[in-house]
Amino acid sequence: MKVLLILADGMRPDSLTNIPQAQKLIKESAYTLSGETVSPSVTLPCHISLFHSVTPQRHGTTTNTYAPQVRPINGLCEVLKQADKKCAIFYNWEEIRDVSRPNSLAHSCFYAGRRIGYKEAGEALTADAIGYLKKYDTDFTFIYFGYPDWAGHKYGWMTEEYLQAIQSSWDNIEKLMAELGDEYTYIITADHGGHDRTHGSDMPEDMVIPVIIKGKGFDAGKILENVNIMDIAPTVTKILGVTPDEEWEGRALI
Template sequence: MVVFILIDGLRPDAIAPADCPNLKRLIARGAATMRATSVMPSMTLPCHTSIFHSVPPQRHGISSNVWSPMARPLPGLFDLAKAAGKRSAFAYNWEELRDLGRPGSLDLALFRSTAYQADGDDIIAAEAARALPGGGYDFAFVYLGTVDTAGHYYGWMSEGYIAQIAAADRALGVVEAALPADTVYVLQSDHGGHERTHGTAAPEDMTIPWLVAGPGIRAGHTIAAPVSLLDTAPTIARLLGIAPHPEWEGRCVEEIFV
């Protein structure tokens, strides 16, 4: 099983000062980079559309947190997984992400509108931990949105923001504890932030953590090659044993594999 966990708004330089032992343990036992890059505009919905469809906003056309249909549609990761006979699940707490896959692409969708409350990631993690084991899923995406909310409320790198990373890490631990030992984890952010905002081309907004850990993945490895969030879908496709779509612009990060 491949589980993709995204912690919205997580800056890589916030990991060291945060109380996040689960995340730090994943980094230590996997292949990681703290210098992966986001896309412009570095906002949640454009970034997620790029993550799942492996094309920049200039191609998919979503440039704000308001969804619109693509002028030139192409299938995303959920869609290709469904076409390949894979079972996919999605647990999330920010409703605007509902269109990452086409209707019919998911076998399980769990949404709770909790991204704007301090314990919101705990709630969605508990739902995921209850529903994912034993469901026969090949791929699951778990979205944790409260760190971004804390950044907007307290400011990125503030005490309140760093404290919320610890809360998201506890949610990560709940999901991990419920899943088999041979689960492969992909974990990243979509963007960073500065002051109380993001969306610019500043390094604080554009630099994100990106890691993969589990069987068949190099342990304790720092990824040397440049990584973009466009590379996530092709890499997960490789982990699932399916071919990437020919119009995807990212690449599989081959360096992570043993």
């Protein structure tokens, strides 16, 4: 079994209401539309918490500038590498590079969303991911789409432009799943939500995230309870048969 984790930055659960691909996948998956992220609900702290299964107060990154850990914790990619698993990351916001340490990845692919446009960068990394994963055996893959967050900051969360960015991300998700098939367990989530043209508060609009999981062991239509973003890394290791780091605070959802 392989795992493909897809994250759409700033994707609120209520943004999925009129997204056909999302509604179809929810029916086929175990899911929650009331998962919780960490505080502060800011992109890089949330990602470091996702990959290291601890709070920002523990890992030390509380803004979008990475802070080296005083008491380092092995993240998801480091734990998987120690278990001889291969990891790949595809992303279009450069700071995502900090979710893993040097030498822990088999492959990484970055398109500068700020330079070529987040929509175009998302489409390009989707095509690259499909090509790479069909050629190279990879146990865990992370794909990051920054378009919704960019649109939220520029136009406002839940605006027409933001919802177009959500739809674009799901068009890419649909392509990935169609091309890669049933060999994978798919996890689709967000790092945080947003309100007006910002996020970072403890408001539900910022803190509540969707978590959708399709794969063996996850019953279609099952509602997952009490889900936190810190539960994702232990869930991935459980699926792959790898022991999680003893300092992780999350729990496996299977």
